[in-house]
Amino acid sequence: MRITKKIILLLFFLAIIIVFIIPFKIPFAFKATARIYPSQEWVLMAGQDDSFVSVIYDNKTNVINNLINYKFERGDIAELQINPLLISGQQINKGDSIAYIHSYEIENELAKLFNELKVEQASLDVIATGEKESIINEAEKKYDYAQQQLKLDEKTFQRQKALFQDSVISTAEYDQAENVYQLAKINLNILENEILSLKSGEKLSEINLINERICSIKKNIEILENQKEQYFINSPKSGIINFSPVLGQYFSVSDNKEYILEIAVQLKNRKYLDSLSSINFAIDGDYKTNTASLLQINNKVESIGSHQVFFMKALADNNENISRGMAVQCKIGCDDVSLFEYCMRTLDFVY
Numbered sequence: 001m002r003i004t005k006k007i008i009l010l011l012f013f014l015a016i017i018i019v020f021i022i023p024f025k026i027p028f029a030f031k032a033t034a035r036i037y038p039s040q041e042w043v044l045m046a047g048q049d050d051s052f053v054s055v056i057y058d059n060k061t062n063v064i065n066n067l068i069n070y071k072f073e074r075g076d077i078a079e080l081q082i083n084p085l086l087i088s089g090q091q092i093n094k095g096d097s098i099a100y101i102h103s104y105e106i107e108n109e110l111a112k113l114f115n116e117l118k119v120e121q122a123s124l125d126v127i128a129t130g131e132k133e134s135i136i137n138e139a140e141k142k143y144d145y146a147q148q149q150l151k152l153d154e155k156t157f158q159r160q161k162a163l164f165q166d167s168v169i170s171t172a173e174y175d176q177a178e179n180v181y182q183l184a185k186i187n188l189n190i191l192e193n194e195i196l197s198l199k200s201g202e203k204l205s206e207i208n209l210i211n212e213r214i215c216s217i218k219k220n221i222e223i224l225e226n227q228k229e230q231y232f233i234n235s236p237k238s239g240i241i242n243f244s245p246v247l248g249q250y251f252s253v254s255d256n257k258e259y260i261l262e263i264a265v266q267l268k269n270r271k272y273l274d275s276l277s278s279i280n281f282a283i284d285g286d287y288k289t290n291t292a293s294l295l296q297i298n299n300k301v302e303s304i305g306s307h308q309v310f311f312m313k314a315l316a317d318n319n320e321n322i323s324r325g326m327a328v329q330c331k332i333g334c335d336d337v338s339l340f341e342y343c344m345r346t347l348d349f350v351y
Contacts (some may be wrong), residue, residue: 025336028345033261034281036326038254042066043236044099046248056236059260060315074172076105076132080250080335088243092253100252101231110224116238117217123194124210136195143191150163150184154276157181217223245325254324259316261292263330265299267308273343275287277332279314281328282311283321294315 032148036057047053052070059326079102100222121294164170197206212298235241239253239277261281276294280287292314301310316322 023302025338026342027277027333028272028335028337028342029278029331029333029347030266030269032263032265032269032332034261034328034330035313036260036316036322036324036328038239038256038324039258039260040237040239040255042235042239042253044233044250044252045072046250051252052078054079054233056129057186060313070101072103073105074175076103077308082243086241088241090241091256092238092241094235094237096240097232098235098253099233101233103228103231106224106228106231110221110228112222113217113221117214117221120210120217122216124207125212139191139195141247143188143195144343146184146188146191150181150188186211191225240324244301256274257318259318259322259324260295261314261328261330263312263314264304264309265312267310268312270299270330272296272334273312273332276332277335278333279330280333281316281330283319283328287331290319292315323325 016273039060040058042053042054042056044054046067049071051072053072054066054068056065070078080099081102083097092098145185157177157180160169160174164171164174181273197209230340235253237253237255239255240252241251243251261279263279278295280293281290281292283290293314293316295313297310297312300308301308304311
C-alpha cells in the first residue's frame, strides 16, 4: 500500500488529537547548571595593616562566623609559619595544629622581661644574704654604663629627629629611636633609685621593693605568654585543607560532609517551582544517585549571557566524586502534567 500525503496528514492530525485526549500524565523536569561549594569553609587570609583574619563562611545561611583578627603593633614583624607536614587536599580534624604566627615584638619583650626577672631575683638573693657592698659596686657600674648609653641614645635620637624633620626617614624609624632614648632615661632613673635604696641601709624595704618588681614582671610575662598562645592556629573544624593561590588567602579548610549547590535557573522556569518535587545532579552522567534538597530560592534576577536567571541553593550529602568548585548539570523535577502541557513547556510555547 502506497503512503500518500493525505495519509501522512491524517496520521499527523490523529496524533494531535491523541495528545489532547490522552488521559495519563508524565513528570515534568527542566535542566539547570549549578556550581558546588562546601557547606562551611574556614579561611585564613591577609587583613589590613599586615594583619591576619580567620573566618568561617557558612554557605548554607550566608553568615560569617568565628571572625578573628590578628593585629600587631606598628613596627612589629609578624611571620606566618605553616605546619610543614600538611599538603593540599589532605583530610584534617578539628583541633589539628595548622600554623603559628610568630611575632618578633612579643619574643623580644619576653626575652627582655626574662632578663629583668633574672636581674631582680639575683638582686634579691644578694640583699637577702647580706652581700650588700658587692651589689652596690655592681649597681654603680651599671649606672655608669647606663649614663654612657643614655648619651649615645640621645645623640642617635637627635640625628634621627633631624632626618625625620627633613623627611629622610620614616615615622616608624623616628619612633623607634625615640623609644630607645626614653627607655634609656627610664633605665638610668631606675638604677639611680636602686643605688640610693642600697646605700640607705633599709634592707627590708629593699626586699619588698624588689619583690614588687618581680611580681610585676611575672604578670607582664604571663600576659605576653597568653597572647603568644593565641597565635597558635588550630583548625576549628574537620575537612579538607587547600593552599589556595588566591591573592590574600593563605589556606582554607572545607567541610566535606555536606555540599551546597548554587543553581542558576532561567527566569522562565520560576513559575514551575511552586510544585518542586526533586533535585538531581549529574556526576559522570549519573542523575539517579545524586540528590539534593532545596534550601532557599533567591528571587534576585541576574543576567548570564543572553539569559535572565535567578539562583537557588540545595544541600547535598558527601560524595567521593564531588569536588569544591565543580560545575554540574541539574535536573529539577516539578509536577506531573499532561502530554500536551509537557510538550508546550518543553518547546517553550506561550499559551
